[in-house]
Amino acid sequence: MSFSFKGLLSDRVPLEEGGGKERILPLPLTIAGIAIFFSIPVIFKVTGLSSAMYWLEVLNTVGLYAILALSLNVILGHAGMFNMGHAAFFAVGAYVTAILNLTYGWSILSTLPVAGLAAGLFAAIVAGPIIHLRGDYLLIVTIGIVEIIRISLTNNIFGVTGGPNGLMGIARPTIFGFKIARPQHFFYLIWIVVAITVTLFYWLENSRFGRALKFIKEDPVAAEGIGINTTRYKLMAFVVGAIWAGFAGTLYASRMRTISPGSFNFEESVLLFTIVILGGSGSQKGVLLGSFLIIGLPELFRGFQNSRLLVFGAALVIMMIFRPQGLLPPKPQRYKLPPPWDKMGQNGNSSQAKVSLSKKDD
Amino acid sequence: MLLLSLNNITKTFGGLVAVAGFSARVNRGEVVGLIGPNGAGKTTVFNLITGSIKLDAGFVFFSGHSLSGLRPHRIVKLGISRTFQSIRLFPHMSVLENVLSGCHCRMQSGLFAAIFHLPRQRREEKMVLNNAMNELDFVGLASKWNLKAGSLAYGDQRRLEIARALATEPKLVILDEPAGGMNDKETEALTGLIENIRKRDVTVMLIEHDMRFVMHVCDRVLVMENGALIAEGTPEEIQKDPKVIEAYLGVGEED
Secondary structure, eight states, X not given: OHHHHHHHHXXXXXXXXXXXXXXXXXXXXXXXXXXXXXXXXXXXXXXXOXXXXXXXXXXXHHHHHHHHHHHHIIIIIISOOOOOOHHHHHHHHXXXXXXXXXXXXXXXXXXXXXXXHHHHHHHHHHHGGGTTOOHHHHHHHHHHHHHHHHHHHHTTGGGTSOGGGOEEXXXXXXXXXXXXXXXXXXXXXXXXXXXXXXXXXXXHHTSHHXXXXXXXXXXXXXXXXTTOOHHHHHHHHHHHHHHHHHHHHHHHHHHHSEEOGGGGSHHHHHHHHHHHHHHHTTOHHHHHHHHIIIIIHHHHTGGGGGGHHHHHHHHHHHHHHHOTTOSSOOOOOOOOOOTTGGGTTTTOOOHHHHHHHHHHHO | OEEEEEEEEEEEETTEEEEXXXXXXXXXXXXXXXXXXXXXXXXXXXXXXXXXSOOSXXXXXXXXXXXXXXXXXXXXXXXEEEOOSSOOOOTTSBHHHHHHHHHGGGOOOXXXXXXXXXXXHHHHHHHHHHHHHHHHHHHTOGGGTTSBGGGSOHHHHHHHHHHHHHTTOOSEEEEESTTTTOOHHHHHHHHHHHHHHHHTTOEEEEEOSOHHXXXXXXXXXXXXXXXXXXXEEOHHHHHHOHHHHHHHHOOOOOO
16 A cells, blocks of 8 residues: 555656755745744734634644644654554543543643653553554554553443543643633643644654654665664654653643543544545644644534535545645655765755756766 | 684475575675575575574574574674665665665664754764765765665666665675676676775675676685585686586586
């Protein structure tokens, strides 16, 4: 499956002419865009938009899904592992936070690291035996994992999950004595976490670790044969993704104040999977765009309530046929060579541009 | 000094005996050729050394370590790296990144250093880019560092695979048909490259069908037929060996 994706990718992505113009937007515009985005709550307040709270909630939901999808992107996008059970790790994080808060009276923020670690540990335990599975086989087992979690939660496992009703009355997070309760507060909390996630995962992607995942995705046999411990890296990618999903679980639990097994079902996992694939597997920009489209857009079309899923499905099918690499597929990584090599290749910074040049030479 | 010793290694695939009790030794600093007719089991021997397939019987020792049961990445770390008969680069990634994949096993920084972009990770990254470029320069591909590996000409892809193997800082490189698909000029350049690899105190083992090339670059040649060693010696000795001639040309029918 993944091979056909790549084949299409290399055929259909137009080669860029000339080098050095890869940015969609120049840096100042990007910064301005981010600044405007972060002042949305202020703008809403100044303009007195009547449905402001509703739209802020939508943006908060988009942000939460973005964090989840970015964490799935490490597993699915970079390492190429078909994990359709990501909601399971999200659930572990949310329930750990809820239980620690409700039963033991921990503050929400202090549960955050524990929730992440619990989700990571859970991932290490369940993924260990299945990490060697390829493609669709892994996908099926991960569906099993998310179902096991949902059913265990429903059956009130260990008597702490509250059964099908879930857990209620989870506290709001407090930062330096400031209680985060209103949608605009959550907006900043969630989107700052999104920004941190994007930064850290960007660094992760552009490192030895991130490269190892890309090699594994491209050809696991060659990667192992050139000295990469493929099993270890795949497992680590899984655990990192799960830890982040656990963090998202903490945010979710304190935002909703009530969690129940129904929120962590198979459909959630499919949704996250879709965000990554549709947005652009392996590309953070793509995943962010995917979150807006898949979570935000349906809110705009609430009017079509009944046909929403139909339109959605059709859009996905069309995407898979005409742009299987996603809306914003990842760009080739750019390297800044240290001296004395920095004089080299100044005539074209983009590898794709140089590919097209060399083709002309042939 | 003995670097690699193969003791009675055996591998069967179903009913087919691919390698049958093959024994050989490789000394440090040598260039050793492994030749034989198609299906003799040469590539299987390479796969057994590098751990891509598991031994059925026998032992492989490499500079004091037994390689039995080790996974390929551990064997690379011990100092054996290889190229593949059918080129196995990462075709959608850049030439530089392909070499960086070889550098991986000599790097230190882990997950924590990467995700928090620590100074030591950045220092290492800079150092490794320099190393990778040196390897590309060594095989003459430095100017093509930013091309997609899959877009390179065939001969260049072979050389890139060698650069990637050398980036693992091996004691022994195993080249599976390095001259395969190369024209005469490229093969000649490859001869020089292998000389230079030897000068770096890297031992070379290679499979090749181009006999002129083998006789030219190898110090010693091992000849395989039907999974077993049938002859061993300098290129001159091998060329005269009746068993080798028989294996390649068949036996004349006697009336």
